[in-house]
Amino acid sequence: xxxxxxRATYHHGDLRAALVDAGVELARAGGPxxxxxxxxxxxxxxxxxSAYGHFKTLGALKRAVAQRALREMAAVMIAQLDAFExxxxxxxxxxxxxxxxxxxxxxxxxxxxxxxxTAMGGDPAGTKTPGFVEDPADPxxxxxxxxxxxxxxxxxxLTEVGCLAPGRVEAAVMACWATVHGLAGxxxxxxxxxxxxxxxxxxxxxxxxxxxxxxxxxxxx
Amino acid sequence: xxxxxxRATYHHGDLRAALVDAGVELARAGGPxxxxxxxxxxxxxxxxxSAYGHFKTLGALKRAVAQRALREMAAVMIAQLDAFExxxxxxxxxxxxxxxxxxxxxxxxxxxxxxxxTAMGGDPAGTKTPGFVEDPADPxxxxxxxxxxxxxxxxxxLTEVGCLAPGRVEAAVMACWATVHGLAGxxxxxxxxxxxxxxxxxxxxxxxxxxxxxxxxxxxx
DNA sequence: AAATCGATCTGGACAGTGTGAGTTTGGCGG
DNA sequence: CCGCCAAACTCACACTGTCCAGATCGATTT
Numbered sequence: 001x002x003x004x005x006x007r008a009t010y011h012h013g014d015l016r017a018a019l020v021d022a023g024v025e026l027a028r029a030g031g032p033x034x035x036x037x038x039x040x041x042x043x044x045x046x047x048x049x050s051a052y053g054h055f056k057t058l059g060a061l062k063r064a065v066a067q068r069a070l071r072e073m074a075a076v077m078i079a080q081l082d083a084f085e086x087x088x089x090x091x092x093x094x095x096x097x098x099x100x101x102x103x104x105x106x107x108x109x110x111x112x113x114x115x116x117x118t119a120m121g122g123d124p125a126g127t128k129t130p131g132f133v134e135d136p137a138d139p140x141x142x143x144x145x146x147x148x149x150x151x152x153x154x155x156x157x158l159t160e161v162g163c164l165a166p167g168r169v170e171a172a173v174m175a176c177w178a179t180v181h182g183l184a185g186x187x188x189x190x191x192x193x194x195x196x197x198x199x200x201x202x203x204x205x206x207x208x209x210x211x212x213x214x215x216x217x218x219x220x221x
Numbered sequence: 222x223x224x225x226x227x228r229a230t231y232h233h234g235d236l237r238a239a240l241v242d243a244g245v246e247l248a249r250a251g252g253p254x255x256x257x258x259x260x261x262x263x264x265x266x267x268x269x270x271s272a273y274g275h276f277k278t279l280g281a282l283k284r285a286v287a288q289r290a291l292r293e294m295a296a297v298m299i300a301q302l303d304a305f306e307x308x309x310x311x312x313x314x315x316x317x318x319x320x321x322x323x324x325x326x327x328x329x330x331x332x333x334x335x336x337x338x339t340a341m342g343g344d345p346a347g348t349k350t351p352g353f354v355e356d357p358a359d360p361x362x363x364x365x366x367x368x369x370x371x372x373x374x375x376x377x378x379l380t381e382v383g384c385l386a387p388g389r390v391e392a393a394v395m396a397c398w399a400t401v402h403g404l405a406g407x408x409x410x411x412x413x414x415x416x417x418x419x420x421x422x423x424x425x426x427x428x429x430x431x432x433x434x435x436x437x438x439x440x441x442x
Numbered sequence: 443a444a445a446t447c448g449a450t451c452t453g454g455a456c457a458g459t460g461t462g463a464g465t466t467t468g469g470c471g472g
Numbered sequence: 473c474c475g476c477c478a479a480a481c482t483c484a485c486a487c488t489g490t491c492c493a494g495a496t497c498g499a500t501t502t
Binding site for chain 2 (some may be wrong): 487488489490491493496498
Binding site for chain 2 (some may be wrong): 137209
């Protein structure tokens with residue numbers, strides 16, 4: 001039934017971008033498993049195998065979609081951070097800034113679960129998926145503003161106000177990363193039906209523990 | 222080619238358990254996407270549709286496999302905890318115990334990535350997957366020793382030695398959970414090629430930050 | 443003990459999927 | 473104006489999950 005409306009021009013012009021766009025939209029609505037080659041082609045209005053001219057396999061398309069999702073995530077996080085009023089005290093400001101980064105991270109995950117799952121290597125197939133190897137020569141390998149750079153920036157600010165030893169930033173970034181990523185994963189898949197109040201409480205308390213732990217780091221051997 | 226060797230008895234006897242066993246083995250080797258109905262049936266030596274007599278859909282089978290994976294995870298963690306020599310000082314012992322729980326969590330995730338992904342709601346389809354709703358009347362709903370009970374036990378010990386206010390345990394469990402779950406997710410999917418030394422360092426420092434934060438909690442408003 | 447019944451397993455079929463090989467189209471440089 | 477070659481298409485295959493109608497046997501009933 002769903003006929004392809006016989007595009008005006010035979011050549012699409014910019015199919016690759018159109019495919020990625022459609023893929024992003026499908027991922028937004030239904031997660032990584034919803035970005036299906038034939039459906040993407042259907043949305044764009046093209047034969048299924050036309051995609052193979054631009055992506056060697058479905059996995060390659062998904063990786064491109066994931067990159068875009070990552071960039072969108074970073075953009076949303078940055079926008080939210082810009083609209084955040086920090087306290088006057090610089091030390092408290094740095095701490096609050098880091099907390100807000102964490103909140104922005106899990107907020108995006110909750111607001112856009114499909115994109116988030118897709119960005120974070122959605123398909124848990126992992127091994128054995130043929131053609132899923134990283135290709136550094138991939139033209140999609142643009143310099144993207146990844147969310148972890150945002151986290152790193154917040155930590156750098158913490159060191160500037162003397163709350164974190166510069167030598168410890170490497171260790172700190174992993175702790176931050178783990179906390180927010182874990183929170184997102186838990187609230188999304190492990191306990192998806194948690195009421196909003198409980199979710200906020202979980203995020204706040206976890207971030208509180210994180211900041212407390214980070215600022216106590218230099219007072220240890 | 223791969224012929225089914227014509228089972229002796231027409232009725233299998235205990236097909237349900239056999240299906241779950243095969244599913245667990247497939248999940249162990251290839252993650253949640255590798256537990257495929259037809260392949261499971263093939264391994265057991267039975268027609269594909271035979272599974273429908275015991276599971277309403279593939280999702281139901283996957284949920285049963287996930288439960289088993291969760292139990293195996295808890296068992297492995299407990300075994301590792303039993304073989305852990307704690308320090309003499311009870312306070313340090315409680316802290317070290319919590320850290321060891323965290324290490325056991327991510328160690329299992331790294332040792333059995335397929336089982337781990339399957340246990341943690343592997344399929345990120347989430348919404349829209351028909352027949353994926355939780356069924357509390359499911360006979361598979363056994364009282365399993367879930368890993369989070371292990372975490373809770375470790376926190377309870379922390380309160381006993383006075384390192385954590387009992388009123389804060391609810392908040393603390395989420396922080397612990399987030400840290401270890403996040404660590405596992407990161408080391409598994411985000412940075413799978415991290416060398417072992419860096420992985421251990423990441424785990425240790427993150428757990429250090431966590432414990433520091435938890436023990437500093439009661440000194441806050 | 444014989445007959446029936448109902449759970450269990452089987453076979454075939456259908457709609458979708460990813461992907462490979464060969465064919466058609468049409469915009470662009472000669 | 474003509475050919476060319478990349479881009480898009482068609483056909484085909486091996487898979488998948490799931491439904492439907494039958495075949496088969498263990499257990500229950502008479």
